[in-house]
Amino acid sequence: MTLLSFCSAAALLHWLAAEIGRIAAAARAPLWWGALGIALVLWSLAYQVAPTVRLDIGGDRVSRQRGFDAPFLDNFNDPEPAHLPDRPWYAADTPPYRWTRDTSTVTLPGIGGDLWLLRVAAASGRPDGSSVTGVWRSADDLPVSLQIDAQPRTYMILARTDPYGDLRVTFEMPRLNIATDPRILGIPVFRIAASPTGTAPYRPSWMTLAWLAGALTGTAAILHRAQAPTTITALTVSVTALLFAWMIAARRMDLTIIAPTIAILIWIAYVLIPFVAAALTATHPTDDAAAAAGVTAGAWFVRMAGMVHPYALTSDLGLHVNNLADVARGVLLFTEGLPCRAGAGPQPYPPGGYLVLLPFVLLTGANRAALTLLVQSGTALLESLTTAIIWLLLRRADAGRHAALYGALLYAVAPPILRSYSVGELANLIAQAWVAPLLLWLTRARDTVSWRAALVGTMLTLIILLSHGGVALSTGAMLAVWLLLHTVWRRPSSQTSTSTRWRTMIPWRPIGVFAVAGIAALALFYSAFGYVAEERRIAQATLAAQGIVCPPGDPLLSKLNWWIPGLIFPPGAPVTPLVLAIGVTGAVLINRSQRGGLSAMLAACWLGTCASLGTLLISDQPVRWTIFVYPALCVGAGAALAELRRRERAGTLLTLTTLCFLIWYGIADWVRQVSEYLR
Template sequence: MTSLSFRSAATLLHWLTAEVRRIAVAARAPLWWSALGVALALWSLAYQAAPTVRLDIGGDRVSRQRGFDTPFLDNFNDPEPAHLPDRPWYAADAPPYRWTRDTSTVTLPGIGGDLWLLRVTAASGRPDGSPVIGVWRSADDLPVSLQIDAQPRTYMLLVRTDPSGDLRLTFETPRLNVATDPRILGMPVFRIVASPIGTTPYRPSWMTLAWLAGALTGTAAILHRAHAPTTITALTVLATALLFAWMIAARRMDLTIVAPTIAILIWIAYVLIPVIDAALTTTQPADDTAAAAGVTAGAWFVRMAGMVHPYALTSDLGLHVNNLADVARGILLFTEGLPCRAGAGPQPYPPGGYLALLPFVLLTGADRAALTLLVQSGTALLESSTTAIIWLLLRRADAGRRAALYGALLYAVAPPILRSYSVGEMANLIAQAWVAPLMIWLTQARDTVSWRAALVGTMLTLIILLSHGGVALSTGAMLAVWLLLRTVWQRPSDQTPVTTYWRTALPWQPIGAFAVAGIAALALFYSAFGHVAEERRIAQAALAVQGIVCPPGDPLLSKLNWWISGLIFTPGAPVAPLALAIGVTGAVLINRSRRGGLGATLAACWLGTCASLGTLLISDQPVRWTIFIYPALCVGAGAALAKLQHRERAGALLTFTILWFLIWYGVADRVRQVSEYLR
C-alpha cells in the first residue's frame, strides 16, 4: 500500500510538473504579456466610466423582477411584500423592501473609485410612528448616528471604498420586538443608490483586476492546452478582454460579483483537460483529442458558471440534495409527487444518480453546503462528458475531425440541457449522461455482440433504468426501435433453414442484455412500489372532489402544439428550428453514407423519441424529449456542417455562420435563464 501511494504521488507530481511547464512555456511569450498589459490598461480605463449603481431592495416594480439584490446583502430578511395568488408582489400598495436585522451589511464588490455618495431610502418601521436612532458604518470612516423617521426618506452619506476597492456600509439598528413575528427586525430599506464623487482618474479595484487577469490567463491557458489555432486563441482573448471592459464600464456589479467564481472555475476546467485528453487518447488516438478535451472542459465550465452564479435561482436543487442525504443514510426507496399534468400522486424516484455521487460524499462531507456543491459539480461533470462522447462517436464513424468538433461544440452550449440545470433536474441529467455511452454501445453492436459486450450493455441500461423514470422510458423506446431496425436490416435470406433463421434473424445477445437489465431494475427497485398505483388513484380522487381533474385532459392537438411546436417554433425555444433542421439532415446523411452502426443508432434515437411522445395520449405532460434527443441532434448537426463546409467558399462561410449563431443562441439562452428564471 505504501509503494502504491508513493507511485500515485509521484505520478501526480509528474503530471503537475508537466502542466506547470506547459503554462510557463506559454507565459514566456512576449505577445502574451503584451496582451495582458493591454487588457489591464483597458480595464483600468473602463473604470473611469464610473456608473451609478442602484440596488432595488426587495425588487423592482418596473421590471417586475426581484432577487438581484441578494448577493450584495448580508444578514437581511427576505423581500417583502409577499407574492400572493391573487396579487403579485409588484402590484401591492407598499413598495418592495427588506427588513434589516440588528446588524446588516451591504457590499458593492469591486466598485473601485475612492469616495461615493450613497443614497439610502429607509424608514424606522415602528408601528407607533416613532423614529429610531441607527448607527451606520463604512470601511475606514467613523460611525454615523442617524435618526430614521417612520416614513420612508432618502438619507445621503459619503462613503470611502476599502483598499481592495469594495464599498461596504453596515446598518446597526435597535431591534423591533413584535409578538407575532419571531424574526429579528431592524428597519425596512427600500433602495440604495451609489454615485461617484470627485474627478477622474478613479482608482480601479486591484482585487477585481487580479481576478479578471486570472480568468483571462486561464482562458488563454485552456486554448493553448487544447491546441487551438493561434488566430482562435487571439480572437477569444481579445473578445474576453473587451467583454470585461464593457461590463466594467456599463454593468460593473454584474461582473465584479462573479469575477472570483469565473476565475476559479476556469482553472478547474483547465485541470480537467489533461484527464479527459488521456481518456480520449486511450480510447480513440487522434491528433485532436486535446481539442475535444478542451470543448468538454468548456461545457463543464458553462454548466457550473450558470449554477453557482450569485444571481442564479433554482427550483429543484434542494430536492436532490435532500435525496442524496437520504441515500447516504441508507434510504433507497422513496417517491416524489407528480404534477397534476402528469397525473398527480406519488411516483417511484430511482436513486441511481445519487448512488453514482455517493462515493464522493466521503471526500466532501455530508453537510448541506458540501452536498449541494457535490450535486452541482458531479452532475455537470457526468453530463458534460457527453460532449466528449459525441466527438468519439463521429471520429469512430470516420465522419472527420471537423464534424466531431462541431458536434461537440454544439452540445457544449445545448439550450435544453442548460435549462435543465436552471430548473435543477439533476436526476434527469445524470441519467441522460449514460445515454451517450449507450449510443456508442449500440453503434458497435450492429454486427456481433460478445457476452462481455453484452454485460456492458446490461450495466448501461440498468443504470439508466435506476436513475430516472422519464429517461428510462425514452431509452426503452429507443432500444425497441433499434432492435426492430437491426432485425429488419440483417434479416437472412428466405432460403435459410428455419432453425438458422431464428438463430440469426434476431439479435439475441442485445435482447438478452436489455431483458436482464429490465428484470434486475424491476427486482431491485420497482417491485417495491406495487402500492403506488392505488395511492395515485386515491390522490386523483381527492383532487377531483375539489374540482381538480388530474391530468386535465387537454385535447391532443393542444398538447402537441404546446409540447412539440411550442418547444421549437416559439421565440427563444430550447430547440432552435435551424438546429433541428441540420440535426435531421445530418442523420439522413449518415444513414446514406452507411457509417458503421451510427446511422441505425441515430434512427433509433429519433424514432424512439417520437414513440415516447405517445405518453401524451394518457398524460398532459410528456417526457423531456428535447433533452433526450439533443446528443443525436448534435451528432447529425456536426456531420451536416462538415459536409456543408466542403461546398467551396460559400459553403464554408455558411457553415461558420450557422455554427456561431447556434453557439451564440445557446450562450444567450443560458444568460437569460440565469437572469430571469424564478424572478
C-alpha cells in the same frame, strides 16, 4: 501499499510538473504578456466610466423581478410584500422593501474608486410613527449617526471603499420588538444607490483586476492545452477581454460578484483536460483529442458558472440534496409527488444517480453546503462528458475532425440541457449522462456483441433504468426501435434455412442484455412499489372531489402542439428550427454514407423519441424529449455542418456563421435563464 502510494504520488507530481511546464511555456511568449498588459489597461480605462449602481431592495416594480439585491445584502430579512395568489407583490400598495436586522451590511464588491455618495431610501417602520437613530459605518471612516423618520426618505452619506476596492456599509439599528413577529427587525429599506464623487481618474479594484487576469490567463491556458489554432486563441482571448471591459463599464456588479468564481472554475476546467484527453486518446488515438477535451472542459465550466452564479435561483436543487443525504443514510426506496399535468400522486424515484455520487460524499463530507456543491459539480461533470462522446461517435464513424468538433461544440451550449440545470432537473441529467455511452455501445453492437460488451451494455442500461423514470421510458422506446431496425436490416436471403435465418435476424444477445437489465431494475427497485398505483388513484380521487382533475385531459392535438411546435418555433425556444433542420439533415447524410452503426443508432434515437411522446395519450406532460434527443441532434448537425464546409468559401463562411450563431444563442439563452428564472 506504501510502494503503491509512493508511485501514485510520484505520478501525480510528474503530471503536475508537466502541466506547469506547459503553462510556463505558453506564458513565456511575449505576445501573451502584451495581450495581458493591454487587457489590464483596457479594464482600468473601463473603471473610469464609474456608473451609478442601484439596488432595488425587495424587487423592481417596473421589471416585476426581485432577488437581484440578495447577493449584495448580508443579514437582511426576506423581501416584502409577500407574493399572494390574488395579488402579486409588484401590485401591492406598498413599494417593495426589506427589513434590516439589528446589524446589516451592504457590500458592492469590486466597485473601485475611492469616495462614493450613497443614497438610501428608508423609514423607521415604527407603528407609532416615531423616528429611530442608527449608526452607519463604511471602511475605516468614523461612524455616522442618522435619525430615520417614520415616513420613507432618502438619506445620503459619503462612503469610502476598502483597500480591495469594495464598498461596504453596515447599518446598526435599534431592534423593533413585535409580539406577533419573531424576526429581528431594524428598519425597512426600499432602495440603495451609489454614485461616484469627484472626477476621473478613478482607482480600479486591483483585486477584481487580479481575478479577471487569472480568468483570462486560464482561458488562454485552456486553449493552448486544447491545441487550438493561434487565430482561435487570439480571437477568444480578445473577445473575453472586451467582454470584461464592457461589463466593468456598463454592468459592473454583474461581473465583480462572480469574478473570483469564474477564475477558479476556469482553472478547475483546465485540470479536466488532460484526463479527458487521455481517455479519448486511449479509446481512439487522434491528434485532435485534446481539442475535444477542451470543449468538454468548456461545457463543464458553462454549466457550473450558471449554477453557482449569485443571481441563479433553482426550484429542485434542494430536493436532490435531500435525496443524496437520504441515500447516504441508507434510504434507497422513496417516492416524489407528480404534478397534476402528469397525473398527481406518488411516483417511484430511482436512486441510481445518487448512488453514483455517493462515494464522493466520503471526500466532501455530508454537510449541506458540501452536498449541494457535489450534486452540482458531479452532475455537470458526468453530463458534460456527453460532449466528448459525441466527438468520439463521429470520429469512429470517420465523419472527420470538423464534424466531430462541431457536434461537440453544439452540445456544450445545448439550450434544453442548460435550462434543466437552472430548473434543477439533476436526476434527469445524471440519467441522461449515461445515454451517450449507451448510444456509443449501440453503434458497436450492430455487428457483434462479445460477453464483455454485453456486460457493459447491461450495466449502462441498468444505471439508466435506476436513475430516472422519464429517461428510462425514452431509453426503452429507443432500444425497442433499435432492435426492430436491427432485425429488419439483417434479414438474410430467402435461400437461408429457417433456423439460420432466425439466428441471424434476431439480435439475441442484445435482447438478453436489455432483458437482464430490465429484470434486475424491476427486482432491485420497482417491485417495491406495487402500492403506488392505488395511492395515485386515491390522490386523483381526492383532488377530483375538490374540483381538480388530474391530469386535466386536454385534447391530444392541443398537447402535441404545446409540447412539440411550442418548444421549437416560438422566439427563445430551447430547440431552434435551424438546429433541428441541420440535425435531421445530418442524420439523413449519415444514413446515405453507409455508416451502418451510427445511422441505425440515430434512427433509433429519433424514432424512439417520437414513440415516447405516446405518453401524452394518458398524461398532459410528456417526457423531456428535447433533452433526450439533443445528443443525436448534435451528431447529425456536426456531420451536416462539416459537409457544408466542403462547399468552397461560401460553404465555409456559412458554416462558421451558423456555428457562431448557435453557440451565441445557447450562451444567451443560458444567461437569460439564469437571470430570469423564478424572478
